[in-house]
Amino acid sequence: MKNIVNMLLFLVVFSVGSLAQEKGSVLIQNATLMTITDGIIENGDVLIVDGVITGIGTDLSAPIGVEVVNGTGKYVMPGIIDAHSHLNTVSTNEARNPVTAEVTMEESINPNSVSIYRAVAGGVTSIHLMHGSANVIGGQGETLKLRYGVSQDEMRFADAKRTIKFALGENPTRVHGQGNGIQPRTRMGVEQIIRSHFDEALDYRVRREAYLVAKEAYEGDRRGRRVPPVPVAKNLRYDVLNDIIDGEILVHCHSYRADEILMLMRVFNEYGIKNYTFQHANEAFKVAPEIAKNSAYTSVFADWWAYKFEVYYSTAYNATILNKNGVTNSINSDSNELIRHLNHEAAKTVRYGETSEADALKMITINPAIQLGIDKMVGSLEVGKHGDIAIWSGHPLSIYSKVQQTYIDGKKYFDMLTDPADMRIDVDSDDSYREAGFNTFIQGREEDACMSDVFQFIKQ
Amino acid sequence: MKSKKWNLVLALLLIASFTVQAQITDKPNFGKIAIVDATIHTVTDGTIKNGVIMLDGEKIGYVGTDRLKVSDEYHIIQASGKHVYPGFMDSGTSLGLVEINAVAVTVDNREVGNMNPNMFAFTAFNPHSVSIPVTRVSGVTHVITAPQGGLVSGQAALMDLWGYSPDSMAIDITAGIVLNWPSIRSRGRGPRNLEQAEKRYKEAIRNLNKLLDNARFYEQMMSEYEADAFEKIKPEKNQQLQTMRALVKGETPLIIAVSSEKDILNAIEWALHEDNIPLNIIFAGVEEGWRVAEQIAKAEIPCLVSTLYTPVRSYDHIHRPYENPSALLKAGVKVAIMTGEVENVRNLPFNAGYAAAYGMGTEEAIKAVTINPAEIFGVSSLLGSLEEGKQANLFISSGDPFEPLSQIEQVFIKGYQIPMDSRHTQLFEEFLDRDATQE
16 A cells, blocks of 8 residues: 555656656755866856756856755765666676677666666766676667656667677686687687677678678669679678777776786777777776777776686776876776765775875766766766756765755756655565565675676576 | 884885885884874773873873873874774674685685584684785774674684784684574575465574574583583583583674564564573674664664665665664664675775764764774773773774775784785885886
8 A cells, every 4th residue: 555655656756757858947056066177166056957057156146937056065066977887777688699789778778776766866867877798799888867767768868979898807708608618718719709700790891881782783773684692681780890890889898907908909909999998997007008098998996806806906096096197087886886875986096095086076977978978968067068966965075975966957856855765666566575584794795796697697 | 212213114114115025014013102192082081182192012001191101212103183093893794714705715704504603714714815904904903704604604703903823813713603594585595485484484493492402401511511520421522512602601692694674573582582591692784773773772682784785675765774873873772883895894984984974973983893893792891992901903094084085094903003005005006107117
């Protein structure tokens, strides 16, 4: 009965929000503005009109009908962007082939997961929903805005760049080599899988284009005296690989060891692939100068290490070393727990190596935006950018600070003052079972979340 | 003369940290050390501004404001603007037992079998685990390191984090026997229905009670024999029951890992059974403690809890994990904060920081990682606060140690001024400016 009441409540709450990507307007006055790209503005105002930031400064006035929020003593920063998440996937891994470029997270978004709300309550406004790391070339990702309570389509970040997941090292070699007895079993195999598939894709493109030309010529030949060309079937997998080579898809490569990071940069240089991001990249600090030279990006954990062998020789100072070497780095969560306090994860870069507070904040805002190709739209407080912001009770890098409100496109999706406990949209019938029992005392970590849905395939 | 010698030592240490190191960790300083002009957070006796704390070997010799007590023979650490806290204690880890969790041969916290009271974490504790220096430079100086698995996992140990042998690091090798409370249903691969779940639960409780009955009988038989062996046949030794003798007498605590509301209530009911009254019971995990805080308080069972996990039920309020410690505290439960971690025990101050920010307050949260766990594990005469005569376990911080923006500048464990390096700092120093060459 209570569940029914809650569901009705939700229908009321979200019936307004369920219109396509509703935009809002709000004026926040007299707050400390962490602009990210233009320093800190004390006693500043931010005006968002119809989902877009139209004013940043002091003594701004609200147009008629626009809500005014008193930000005295509060901090305003752009919404946090998580460049590595599996927050609300339906499935994460298509783990039956080392290359599954044709697969996409496009239809694997669960818009009703309560974890979305929990992330918004941590000041997160956008995530990069990724395929897992079972395959060398995994599936395409989907950049989302965390509009909780809308449909799958309405969660998509319009005009975000296309992305794809690659994965090196232990995960693909465990799943395919160790698990299924096929290549790759080693890091040697991983490289050849990438090269051979790019080569096949390039050859396919030549053959396919030649075929299409010949087909057109044949169909245009009215006398019909010539032999029809042998068809070269459309291949979605190769099409996607060619889009990568053409720079239309940004590669986000799950990687840990320094040598495999170097390997991928060598390969990508040969195929002319640019603007890619190494995900996790626990050993990126060892090759920071090379990464900087290739203008590659990194997106790392603040402090995860030692849970598996390829992260044993790593350091929580990774982000600081990368940053000091000029690498555009972001701090990601890859976890439905860490995403609740990414501000705190970013703050750890100050503790570990004394990254400046300004750079620490960039690592959860503008830097991930750059890596996802959405930095012209979000990632900083700038006029013309989307009204994706969070209001904090204190400095966002302090452990005592709490998110007060989160806005996406100027529309409020979280308000601490009116925050009810039960925020489910989908009432999970299995809850009564799950709540009945579990014990957690010591929780060892074996794996990053990139290996969801995979273990059933590993024989070991 | 003395201070010149110290300067030389410091200079050498400084040089050593910038050159290739023959040994991984530098030698600690030890002896007579005085930290002066600091804000000293004693935990049990308030905060002292411009305070002095004197270390005499392993012990704290003086805490107060009298600079005149610091004689020439003390090495002085000037700490104006800095804060001194007792070393933090994490009351739930598997530190030293697990090196790399995904590499099975390095995992020594989970023995085969369901009833393992005779498995000692102390035995498998690797004092050279790479995670230990990483942990201690964060100000965490002591851990409960616990085995896992089965119904009775084994004996947890209370270890300090400086030394070259488990023997020199152990405070208590029988700090508690870990019991995984038989849950009515386990997450993931549990029984199919409630009826089956209850059947399994009752069977597990029967087995547990039988084990304890045997242990009580064994303890009585053995102590009678030991009191007077005259004309008695020596009873056969049973290693499993032998290691439970202190438990049934209430000397070694029973650490019950229990989390959900229903399980907690079951465990309380069991704990209050007359047979179990002599047991010294501690709850660990206790994620739904806030739902039954009054009952836990009434049963006077202390709780070991963390904060950095996702809300347990999909309809729980977002702040529940952060607020759980304060809810327990307000009901009158003695609370210690833990991480449940292995390689990231260094996040203990942050677990406590979230508890502090969500209702507990900084002062109580500091207690929850110092004096409270020391009291819960019966070592408060040695650890947990800055008092004369206690072991010199402390750290100097640039500010609030719960804040990630603060730096933990110097750690002392049983009087040893610990080298502030670890694999993480060593890699930092080597790779920050990787291609630099020597002048």
